[in-house]
Amino acid sequence: MPDASTVPDAAPHPVLTHRYATAERREGFVRALFDQTAPHYDRIDRIFSLGTGPGYRRRALATAGLRPGMRVLDVATGTGLVAREAVRLAGDAALVTGLDPSEGMLAEARKNLPGVTLLRGKAEAIPLADASVDFLSMGYALRHVADLHAAFAEYRRVLRPGGTLLILEIGRPESRLARGIVRAYMGGVIPAACWIAAPRHRSGELMAYYWETIAACVPAETILGALSAAGFSDATCATELEVFRAYSARA
Numbered sequence: 001m002p003d004a005s006t007v008p009d010a011a012p013h014p015v016l017t018h019r020y021a022t023a024e025r026r027e028g029f030v031r032a033l034f035d036q037t038a039p040h041y042d043r044i045d046r047i048f049s050l051g052t053g054p055g056y057r058r059r060a061l062a063t064a065g066l067r068p069g070m071r072v073l074d075v076a077t078g079t080g081l082v083a084r085e086a087v088r089l090a091g092d093a094a095l096v097t098g099l100d101p102s103e104g105m106l107a108e109a110r111k112n113l114p115g116v117t118l119l120r121g122k123a124e125a126i127p128l129a130d131a132s133v134d135f136l137s138m139g140y141a142l143r144h145v146a147d148l149h150a151a152f153a154e155y156r157r158v159l160r161p162g163g164t165l166l167i168l169e170i171g172r173p174e175s176r177l178a179r180g181i182v183r184a185y186m187g188g189v190i191p192a193a194c195w196i197a198a199p200r201h202r203s204g205e206l207m208a209y210y211w212e213t214i215a216a217c218v219p220a221e222t223i224l225g226a227l228s229a230a231g232f233s234d235a236t237c238a239t240e241l242e243v244f245r246a247y248s249a250r251a
Contacts (some may be wrong), residue, residue, distance in 0.1 A: 075143030
C-alpha cells in the first residue's frame with residue numbers, strides 16, 4: 001500500500017501503482033472498471049450493504065435538508081442509487097440531475113431513473129450553470145476524483161448561495177479492531193463474493209480496489225479543510241459505526 005505521505009495536496013489518495021502506473025492513467029482505469037461492472041453494480045451494492053443501502057441514503061439526504069421542490073445534482077451518480085432516493089424526497093424526477101463519467105453506469109441509470117436528466121461528466125468539470133442547484137450529493141465516489149480542490153470549487157460554483165452539499169463516504173476506522181474487521185470484510189469477503197457471483201467480470205476487482213482507496217484515503221480533516229478552502233461554511237463530518245461518513249456543508 002502506498003505511503004499516504006506521497007499524496008499530492010489535491011488528491012484523495014496516492015497513486016496505486018499495481019492498478020495504474022501514473023496519476024494520469026487513473027481516470028481511464030477507473031472509468032473502464034466502472035463501465036465493465038455497471039450491469040452488476042446494484043447486485044454488488046446489495047451484497048456490500050446487506051440490503052441497508054437505500055434506507056441509509058434516504059435518511060442521510062433527509063437529515064442534510066433535502067426537501068420537496070429542491071433542485072438536486074447527484075455527482076458520480078453511477079446506477080442512480082443516491083439519485084433514486086433524492087427523487088423520492090424532492091418529489092419530482094424532473095428536479096434531479098445525475099452526472100457520471102462512465103457511460104456504462106449511465107446506461108444502467110437510464111433504466112432505473114425515468115424522468116431524471118443524466119449527463120456524462122466529472123466532478124472537476126460540471127456542465128451546469130452557476131448557482132443552478134439547491135442540493136448537491138455525491139455517494140461513495142470522492143476517492144475517485146483526481147483533484148479535491150477542483151471538485152469542491154465546481155460544487156461551490158453550481159450550488160446557489162446557501163445551498164447544501166452532502167458527500168457520503170466509507171472511511172478507514174480509527175480503532176485497530178474495527179479496522180481489522182472492515183479490512184477482512186471489504187478487502188476479502190466482499191471481493192470473493194463478487195467473484196463468485198460474477199466470475200467472468202471485474203466485480204471482485206472493483207471491490208478490492210474500493211477497499212484499497214479507502215485504506216489509502218486522506219483523513220476526514222483534510223477533506224473538511226479542502227471544503228473550507230473552497231468557500232464552504234459549516235463543514236462537518238458525521239460518522240456512524242466508525243465507517244460510514246457523511247460530510248455536509250453550506251455554499
